[in-house]
Amino acid sequence: MIASKSPFAAVQLAQELQLRFLHHDWGTNAIDESYQQFEQQRAEDDSDYTPPTARLDPKVYSRLWNGLRVRVGIHTGLCDIRRDEVTKGYDYYGRTSNMAARTESVGNGGQVLMTTAAYMSLSAEEREQIDVTALGDVPLRGVPKPVEMYQLNAVPGRTFAGLRLEHELLNDDEDQTTTSCSDHSSSQLNAVPGRTFSVLRLELELLNDDEDQTTTSCSDHSSSRTDLSVAAQTIAASLQSLLGTFTPAQRQKALIPFCERWRVPLPQKVGNVWDDDGCQEVVRRVAAKVGRVMDFGTRKPSSSVTSLERGGSLFSAGGAAAIVLASSSSSSSVDGRCGTVQLIDLENDSTTS
DSSP states (O other): OEEEEEHHHHHHHHHHHHHHHHHHHOOOOOOHHHHHHHHHEEEEEETTTOOOOTTTTTHHHHHHHHHEEEEEEEEEEEEEEEEEETTEEEEEEEEHHHHHHHHTSSSSOOOOOEEEHHHTTTTTTHTTTSOOHHHHHHHHTTTOOOOOEEEOOSHHHHOOOOOHHHHHHHHHHHHHHHHHHHHHHHHHHTTTTTHHHHHHHHHHHHHHHHEEEEEOOOOOOOOSSSOOHHHHHHHHHHHHHHHTSSSSSHHHHHHHHHHTTTTOOOOOOTSSSOOOHHHHHHHHHHHHHHHHHHHHHSSSSSSSGGOOOOOSSOOOOOEEEEEESSSOSSSOBBBOOOSSSEEOOOEEEOOOO
């Protein structure tokens, strides 16, 4: 993600990106040939599809297209900002970043989309300096009402296929399947009546109190030599599966909040940067602690403590207005100030245009 100082600066950046890609010397024609082949193949499979670039005259094509096609989605709104102590950068959460990602996901390669919130955040003078096409209301996944959308014509003359709404519908189907599986899993996890998240929090505190009364040392209290209960083994296997595709640094970032919240001591052998063995040991310790809480809850009745629920939130509002140009690049940059920020995240479209 990239932070800009103003909405107009973010729009200018998106436009400049498209022009830079267009005029860059890629050193090969393979990229363009691949896009054209993708379009031709889709046209053969779908009689209603008209290739937007594959059948252009070569001179016209070279004026409009060259190399990688990157789609960009722009949205404006408030977001939650949290500093990442590992990367020393900032992470952005909330509806703004989600809306930007949804906006990007329906675009085509080389296309820049703006929500009406982003467009209306520009001054009248700024709007006169850009060329846009109104696309009307566009349904987005996870958004209750269609969103009015604009296309920024960064390279005049480019035409695109219809918005990739089928991509959103496919994700909707996946979400519904996931929800169904989640509901089934939650019914199994909550087999003990009244076993809510707040009850689990209380059980954790009660278990911590018991441990505080029975031990004064926590250095090797959860060593890898500790036998894991059945519940803990399941938790450990799940964590290892979830984190298995992460790098050690990413696993460390994900596990540290669990250790802090569950009061799990870190092994003495792990340093500032955890290796695979260190991450595996921490996973075992977290699983052992969570497993004990699960076993603790099955031994002690929960119904008598459900009235002690305490609310809370994971993130507090950062108080900064954010404009997000979003997709799925892993690189990030922010201006580092507690003011108005704009974010950009880019997606290379290698499958369709």
